[in-house]
Amino acid sequence: xxxxxxxxxxxxxxxxxxxxVNGKRLLLECGIHQGRREESDNLNxxxxxxxxxxxxxxxSHAHLDHSGNIPTLVKNGFKGDIYMTSATRDLLGLMLRxxxxxxxxxxxxxxxxxAAKGMPPKEPLYTMDDAEKAxxxxxxxxxxxxxxPLPGVKAVFHNAGHILGSxxxxxxxxxxxxxxxxxxxxxxxxxxxxxIRDPYQPTGADxxxxxxxxxxxxxxxxEETSQKLQEMVRRVYNRRGKIIIPAFSVGRTQxxxxxxxxxxxxxxxPAIPIYVDSxxxxxxxxxxxxxxxxxxxxxxxxITNHHDPFGFGRLTYVLTAEDSKKLNNTxxxxxxxxxSGMCEGGRVLHHLRNSLGDPRNMILIVGFQAxxxxxxxxxxxxxxxxxxxxxxxxxxxIKVLNGFSAHADRSDLLNFVGNMKEGAGKIIxxxxxxxxxxxxxxxxxxxxxxxxxPDPGQKLEL
Numbered sequence: 001x002x003x004x005x006x007x008x009x010x011x012x013x014x015x016x017x018x019x020x021v022n023g024k025r026l027l028l029e030c031g032i033h034q035g036r037r038e039e040s041d042n043l044n045x046x047x048x049x050x051x052x053x054x055x056x057x058x059x060s061h062a063h064l065d066h067s068g069n070i071p072t073l074v075k076n077g078f079k080g081d082i083y084m085t086s087a088t089r090d091l092l093g094l095m096l097r098x099x100x101x102x103x104x105x106x107x108x109x110x111x112x113x114x115a116a117k118g119m120p121p122k123e124p125l126y127t128m129d130d131a132e133k134a135x136x137x138x139x140x141x142x143x144x145x146x147x148x149p150l151p152g153v154k155a156v157f158h159n160a161g162h163i164l165g166s167x168x169x170x171x172x173x174x175x176x177x178x179x180x181x182x183x184x185x186x187x188x189x190x191x192x193x194x195x196i197r198d199p200y201q202p203t204g205a206d207x208x209x210x211x212x213x214x215x216x217x218x219x220x221x222x223e224e225t226s227q228k229l230q231e232m233v234r235r236v237y238n239r240r241g242k243i244i245i246p247a248f249s250v251g252r253t254q255x256x257x258x259x260x261x262x263x264x265x266x267x268x269x270p271a272i273p274i275y276v277d278s279x280x281x282x283x284x285x286x287x288x289x290x291x292x293x294x295x296x297x298x299x300x301x302x303i304t305n306h307h308d309p310f311g312f313g314r315l316t317y318v319l320t321a322e323d324s325k326k327l328n329n330t331x332x333x334x335x336x337x338x339x340s341g342m343c344e345g346g347r348v349l350h351h352l353r354n355s356l357g358d359p360r361n362m363i364l365i366v367g368f369q370a371x372x373x374x375x376x377x378x379x380x381x382x383x384x385x386x387x388x389x390x391x392x393x394x395x396x397x398i399k400v401l402n403g404f405s406a407h408a409d410r411s412d413l414l415n416f417v418g419n420m421k422e423g424a425g426k427i428i429x430x431x432x433x434x435x436x437x438x439x440x441x442x443x444x445x446x447x448x449x450x451x452x453x454p455d456p457g458q459k460l461e462l
Contacts, residue, residue, distance in 0.1 A: 001175045001462045003209075005454040006048045007031060010434040012213055012370050013040075013065040017430070018049060019182075019462075021173050022152040025049075027057040028169065028184055028209075032068030032099075032125075034344050035372030044069055044125050048457065052077030056149040059084040060186025061166035062091035062250055065370075068099055071126040074134040081139045083149055085157055087165025087291040089140040091250055091284060098280040100124065100131040102345045106388070113389050143167065143293075161189025161199030162406050163251035164287070164294050168200060173462065180462050184209040187431065188408040188416060193222065194258050195288075195299050196251075196406075204422025207462060212432030213368055214402075214409040215440030225403025226259055230268055232362060232399060237270045237333045241360030244396075246348045246375060248341035251406050252367055253281045254288055256337055257315065259404070275327060277318040277338040277347050285317075321347075328354040341367045343374035353387045361396040366404045371433065413440060417449070426450045428460070 007016035007029070014033030019026040033043040051073045059067055059082060070082065070092075084092070103124035111121040141147055146156050152174040157167035166189065171182040183205035191198045219225075236243050247253045253276060263269045276282065292300050318324050324347050327336060338348035352374075355361045369375035377385050379400055384393050408416065417424045427449055429437040434453070441451040452460065 001173055001180065002459055003462060004049075004457065004459045005428075005430060006457065007033065008065070008431040009454045009456040009458065010432075010437060011035075011456075012368060012431055012433060014043060014069070015066045015431060016048075017184075017209065018054070019173070021150070021175050024055045024150045024152075025053060026150055026153060027054050027073075029059060029066045029186075030057060030069045030073045031066040032064050034065060034342055034370050040372070041125070044072065047072065047076065050077070052079070054078050054080060056080040057082045058149060058155060058169055059088060060160065060169060060184065061163055062088045062095055063163065063187070063248065064095065064099060066186070067092055067095070069125075071096060071100070071130040071134040074137060075126060075130045078137070080137065081149065082137045083139050083141065083147065083155070085165040085167050086140040086142060087287070087294055088167070089138050089165075090287045090290065091165060092138070093135055094280055094283045094287065095250065096131040096134060097128060100126055100128045104128065106345055109388055158200035158202070159197055159294070160186050161191070161193070161196055162187040163189075164196065164291055166196075168202070170202065180207065181205045181425075182207045182209070182462070185211055185416075187211050187213070187406070188413065189406055190219070190408055190412055193255070193406065195255060195296065196294055197296050199408075199416075201416070201419050204420050204424065206425040207428065208417070208420075208424040208426070209428045209430060210413065210417075211407070212413065212429040212437040212440045213407045214405065215413060215429065215432050215436040216410060217402075217436075218411055219405055219409045220403040222403060225401055226263070228401060228403070229259065230263055232364065232401075233269055233272060233335065236360070236362045236397075237272050239360045240331075240333055241358065241362060242333065242355055243335045243362045243364055244348070244351050244355050245335065245337045245364045245366060246339070246341055246343045246352075247337050247366055248339060250284050252341060252404065253278070253337055253339070254285060255404055255406070256366065257285075260335070261315075272333050272335060274315045274335045275318050275337070276315065277324050277327060277336055277351070279319055280339060281337070282317040282319060324350070327351065341375070342369055343378065349374075349387055353390070353392055356385070356387075356392050356394050356396050359395045359397070363396050363398050365398070365400045366402075368402075368405065368407065410440060410443070414443060417444065418447075424449065426452065428452045428454060430454065
């Protein structure tokens with residue numbers, strides 16, 4: 001048996017790992033690659049294996065860097081089952097269709113510009129029909145329920161504490177009478193964050209496939225991050241500006257809304273309107289309310305007491321494109337939370353295009369930005385950036401708040417492995433830029449652990 005690391009190896013997007021056991025092939029994840037446009041488009045369209053030769057797939061959670069290329073997998077011949085938690089299935093029913101809609105909508109705008117220049121039109125990676133067809137292959141299960149996706153493979157989902165429905169995957173692989181315990185963290189969450197339950201702690205494994213997004217850095221305490229957010233809101237409000245927050249529709253948007261709600265309840269924020277401008281975020285928030293099994297005790301109690309932490313009075317969920325455009329015409333201070341989190345598509349592009357040139361405004365980055373993305377260029381203080389084919393000067397204030405991250409930091413990752421009482425076996429670090437993965441790997445090696453930071457396409461015998 002073996003595993004090949006086809007994505008999220010020495011980078012944080014396009015997660016794909018292919019296990020071969022008993023002559024069958026099990027795919028862990030099928031994420032979309034985000035980064036430099038032409039390179040990413042080529043990687044997403046040309047899967048590095050034959051989809052028709054994959055027998056089953058397991059998905060850890062709904063974020064598109066783990067799930068967003070499932071329609072491409074299916075339209076190119078995959079016919080097996082795709083296993084995930086019930087909450088992940090409900091989220092992806094919205095998210096894959098939204099991804100297809102954004103691709104088709106963005107290309108309409110881009111292709112108008114290309115036609116004016118005499119250039120041929122571009123085709124979307126996949127269409128709405130492709131996305132909806134992919135949903136037919138989904139199989140959902142609850143946490144802690146054993147299942148067998150292939151002969152010789154037993155699997156269990158455990159709560160990962162990252163986003164709604166996120167799971168770690170506990171695998172028992174058996175071939176020729178030999179068994180291996182293989183544990184995949186997916187994206188590992190943090191203890192004591194609001195809304196989602198804390199991550200499960202495994203006891204041991206022969207192989208630990210582990211994320212390393214923040215493998216070289218620490219997050220500040222959530223209380224400190226909340227205080228910084230309050231100060232930023234007051235500063236921008238006093239100068240009559242807007243705060244644009246690019247945020248993933250699943251997880252980060254709900255967490256920011258939850259924190260702002262608490263601040264308003266405590267009377268620590270000025271009377272500034274808040275807009276969640278993403279139809280997907282609105283629908284996703286409704287899915288959150290359907291899955292209390294994923295919530296921590298505090299959030300469950302709030303909902304039980306008919307206190308809605310996701311829909312307080314000052315908050316406006318923006319549904320239509322017309323209402324979204326009206327936000328660009330307002331000159332009053334406001335907070336606009338909009339997808340996507342790495343600024344690679346969706347309505348946030350239009351808000352950035354209309355807000356970057358005004359020094360009163362702030363672009364607040366609250367999540368990891370992969371190399372080559374628009375969000376990373378903003379974090380790197382580029383004096384100008386290209387949005388929807390047009391160059392835009394950057395005069396707005398750019399700030400970063402990583403304390404809201406739903407990813408484990410270096411200390412969390414080290415503790416996760418240290419608390420595996422029966423040992424972690426061989427540690428394989430993925431889903432991190434090379435600097436982050438190598439830094440974390442050196443820390444594990446210093447504790448006598450065996451570590452691999454695989455190259456893209458590298459195969460490992462298990």
